[in-house]
Amino acid sequence: MTIIASKCPDYKVTVVDISEERINAWNSDKLPIFEPGLLERVLKARGKNLFFSTEIDRCIDEADIIFVSVNTPTKMFGEGAGKAVDLQFIEQTARRIKENAKSNKIVVEKSTIPVRAAETLAKILHSGNNSVQFEILSNPEFMAEGTGVRDMEAPDRILIGSMDTPSGLAARNILMDVYLHWVPKERLITTNLWSSELSKLVSNAFLAQRISSINTIASICEVTGADVTEVSRAVGMDSRIGSKFLNAGPGFGGSCFRKDILNLVYLCEYYQLNEIAAFWEQVVSLNDYQMERFVKRILQAMFNTLVGKKLAIFGFAFKPDTGDTRDAPAIYICKRLLEEKAFLNITDPHALNNARKDLQDIEEGVDFIEDPYQAVEGAHGIALITEWASYKKLDYQKIFDKMEKPAFIFDGRNHLDHKALYEIGFNVYPIGKPALKHL
Ligand code: UGA
Secondary structure, three states: OOOHHHHOOOOEEEEEEEOOOHHHHHHOOOOOOOOOOOHHHHHEEEEOOOEEOOOOOHHHHHOEEEEOOOOEOOOOOOHHHHOEEEOOOHHHHHHHHHHOOOOOOOEEEEEOOOOOOOHHHHHHHHHOOOOOEEEEOOOOOOOOOHHHHHHHHOOOOOOEEEOOOOHHHHHHHHHHHHHOOOHHHHEEEEEEHHHHHHHHHHHHHHHHHHHHHHHHHHHHHHOOOOOOHHHHHHHHHHOOOOOOOOOOOOOOHHHHHHHHHHHHHHHHOOOHHHHHHHHHHHHHHHHHHHHHHHHHHHHOOOOOOOOOEEEEOOOOOOOOOOOOOOOOOOHHHHHHHHHHEEEEEEEOOOHHHHHHOOOOOOOOOOOOOOHHHOOOOOOOEEEEOOOOOHHOOOOOHHHHHHOOOOOOOEEEEOOOHHHHHHHHEEEEEEEEOOOOOOO
């Protein structure tokens, strides 16, 4: 919404939320999320045509277009638990819109939701004796965290799904006009509602599937002496395959991939497409396997026991340039290492507050330390889980000198200079490459 406001000075954009605390943060200089480039843009537009408010009912009535961007987590209870989407926030929002709208509205699904959710929205909005007309559009978001500003300012594509009726197409054109302020026309794609809803799930499923695929190859590389970086480069140069999203790692994280694939799996199961459900579910199972494999590699390398050993964890966010730790591989990996009775010093430039919350049930064995040099003091090993650029610039000789010997480094992202580390004296365990060891 900040980008829309900054690109469309002729529109007034108001972001509303039930959380007063969150809205206050959006109205301050300390935004509730860390996203490079966002604060500058908020500061430029805020108070001019960008507003943050808790006056939800008034803002519903004033708006012509309402973007529904509430969270749609995986349902953790009852029917479909663990796979289906919990739609309670979508439904509550639809009811609130219905109660407060006194003029016709375009309601845009921005949240990622199951296919045919627009139908549910329409049923709720048009229930009872309501003379207000609602037109539902699907406009899924493809931006990624950490690069959100860039992705919004120069998107690969903007997708708008609508009903194929005169009022549906008219609503679609109104939303297209917003994006045409800065997005070239050929990057705007229009489809029917269900294709648009499904495309969002499929995009994330395909991206995650590439990561699981390359992670399976990493396992083969480790035992055969091949190098996963070389393999992914050779494979990715085939223009039919492409080079992006072929970086092996400790597993994908974030609030979307797992949730959206499980949503797709649930959809397949609902329509009794069981083989197809099993295919996509395997992408998630392999991701779980990859996280566990990372832990096992640490355990095996460190003589099959971590009891009483100190490990420095470099990075807790699910990816760099964000403080977000939702579904981060670090959560699983750290819990497993703690089960093995290791002591953990966790460091991360932006995610330590979230890391503390994620591990709040753990009573002992874990410390959160801002300074990586302090985190490695007396450590037996380092596990790099998030590829923050700053980790490349550290003085690894200084780090080595502070550590217990033999010193181990497990580079879960193939982010560091392995040869240089080996020459310093580290035993280096990359992902998808043979280890470089002195032992
Ligand atoms: C993802 C999609 O990339 C966005 O297009 C989508 O809009 C978004 O979900 C969403 O549905 O909201 P995001 O989760 O922010 O974006 O981050 P990604 O860059 O996709 O990374 C996800 C995870 O995959 C991270 O843990 C990352 O480290 C991992 N990853 C990514 C790899 O392990 N290897 C790769 O080659 C790429």
